[in-house]
Amino acid sequence: MVQINLPKNSKVQKGEYYKDKTGSKNIRKVNIYRWDPSTGKNPRIDTYEVDMDNCPSKVLDLLNKIKNEIDSSIAYRRSCAHGVCGSCAMNIDGKNGLACTKPHKEIKGDINIYPLPHLRVEKDLIGDLNILYKQYASVEPWLKISKKDEDKENLQSIEDRSKLDGLYECIMCACCSTSCPSYWWNGDKYLGPAVLLQAYRWIIDSRDEDRKERLKKVADELKLYRCHTIMNCTNACPKGLNPAKAIASIKKMLATS
Amino acid sequence: MKDKNPLSPHIQIYNWHISSLISISHRITGIINIVIITLICFWVALLLLGSSNYELVQNFFETFIGKFVIVGTVWSFSFQILSEIRHIFWDLGFGFELKTSNITGLLVIFGSLVLTIVILGKNLVL
Numbered sequence: 019m020v021q022i023n024l025p026k027n028s029k030v031q032k033g034e035y036y037k038d039k040t041g042s043k044n045i046r047k048v049n050i051y052r053w054d055p056s057t058g059k060n061p062r063i064d065t066y067e068v069d070m071d072n073c074p075s076k077v078l079d080l081l082n083k084i085k086n087e088i089d090s091s092i093a094y095r096r097s098c099a100h101g102v103c104g105s106c107a108m109n110i111d112g113k114n115g116l117a118c119t120k121p122h123k124e125i126k127g128d129i130n131i132y133p134l135p136h137l138r139v140e141k142d143l144i145g146d147l148n149i150l151y152k153q154y155a156s157v158e159p160w161l162k163i164s165k166k167d168e169d170k171e172n173l174q175s176i177e178d179r180s181k182l183d184g185l186y187e188c189i190m191c192a193c194c195s196t197s198c199p200s201y202w203w204n205g206d207k208y209l210g211p212a213v214l215l216q217a218y219r220w221i222i223d224s225r226d227e228d229r230k231e232r233l234k235k236v237a238d239e240l241k242l243y244r245c246h247t248i249m250n251c252t253n254a255c256p257k258g259l260n261p262a263k264a265i266a267s268i269k270k271m272l273a274t275s
Numbered sequence: 276m277k278d279k280n281p282l283s284p285h286i287q288i289y290n291w292h293i294s295s296l297i298s299i300s301h302r303i304t305g306i307i308n309i310v311i312i313t314l315i316c317f318w319v320a321l322l323l324l325g326s327s328n329y330e331l332v333q334n335f336f337e338t339f340i341g342k343f344v345i346v347g348t349v350w351s352f353s354f355q356i357l358s359e360i361r362h363i364f365w366d367l368g369f370g371f372e373l374k375t376s377n378i379t380g381l382l383v384i385f386g387s388l389v390l391t392i393v394i395l396g397k398n399l400v401l
Contacts, residue, residue, distance in 0.1 A: 022286060024281075024282055024284060024287065025281070025282055027279065027281050028281035028282045028283075028284075030284060051283070051284070053280075053281055055279075055280065058279070060281065061281050109283075109288060109289070111290075112288055112289055112290035113289070113290050130288070132283060132284055132288055133283040134283065135283055135284060135285035135286075135288065135289055136282060136283060136285040137282070137283050138278065138280045138281075138282065138283075139280055139281050139282070139283050140280065145283055146280070197289065199285075199286065199295070202285050202286070246298055247294075247298065247362065247365050248294060248295050248298040249292065249294035249295065249298075249373075249376055250289075250292065250294070250295050252371070252373055252376075253292050253294070253373065260371055260372070260373075262371055263368075263371035266365060266366070266368060266371060267368065269366070270366070270367075270368050273366075
């Protein structure tokens with residue numbers, strides 16, 4: 019259900035202030051959401067003064083710098099640092115994105131970093147994505163095929179293959195799903211843009227033999243039709259994909275089949 | 276057992292985009308329009324009861340609030356219609372590119388204002 023206000027234990031409080039110790043003249047303030055599960059306290063916003071003269075270009079570099087040089091207790095996910103793994107998805111400057119591909123130069127004023135919105139926080143910038151992964155499993159994201167002819171290649175025409183462009187690139191970083199107000203209010207039932215884009219990726223695959231079943235499964239008032247074309251997903255996608263269009267394509271297939 | 280883990284901030288921190296702004300306005304104007312249509316039905320029913328009722332409503336429309344209601348009604352319906360046209364194109368599978376959706380979004384916002392002025396015309400001079 020729609021609940022605009024945060025629960026009592028989630029209200030964000032003012033945290034600590036870490037003053038710059040390097041004496042640099044090129045300082046930026048970075049506000050970061052912190053929550054430590056070992057204390058019973060509410061989440062807080064810690065502010066760090068960072069010396070920008072010795073900081074590489076991306077927001078992830080900024081976080082690494084803070085973790086290495088100022089406060090090692092801060093927790094966040096990261097792995098490849100090249101926009102391929104999707105681990106460092108977070109809310110930067112009011113918009114979801116990958117910290118490793120977002121240049122901090124593009125942000126005006128203080129830099130605000132939060133975990134992905136409307137998730138159960140595990141620690142600091144780490145959100146719990148278990149529900150999303152379960153939903154992903156529910157669309158059975160693998161090729162279903164009856165032929166067992168293993169000597170032959172499973173060919174696809176260039177035209178059919180091109181239908182997967184803009185879909186297969188998805189890295190499941192969850193930027194889109196956690197930007198979607200419908201997913202905030204109905205995240206337990208609505209599949210969300212990321213999972214629906216994946217569902218469409220298998221529905222439209224010419225080699226898959228389970229299209230009818232897949233469509234039937236997803237055709238649900240809550241699972242699919244909670245999408246109201248708010249377009250936050252497409253706005254957020256760090257890979258430049260279009261989940262809103264994928265969802266609309268599923269709706270269109272259902273309406274015309 | 277109650278979950279001790281907090282919920283991360285959502286609508287409190289998320290930036291508004293043209294599309295999200297129009298989406299919520301579309302819903303709000305939709306609800307307003309239902310109320311207005313109901314009121315119009317009552318108004319018509321009231322007129323059937325005689326001229327004194329007509330004057331009552333007429334006097335209300337002469338006040339500032341009455342005029343605001345008229346302009347608001349026309350805008351609300353204009354916005355709803357234009358936004359609905361945008362939705363029809365979406366349902367047909369067009370206009371999902373970010374640039375296109377931003378342009379059509381702006382068209383809806385400014386179009387609804389223009390349409391309000393065009394419909395009310397000379398009467399808009401309060």
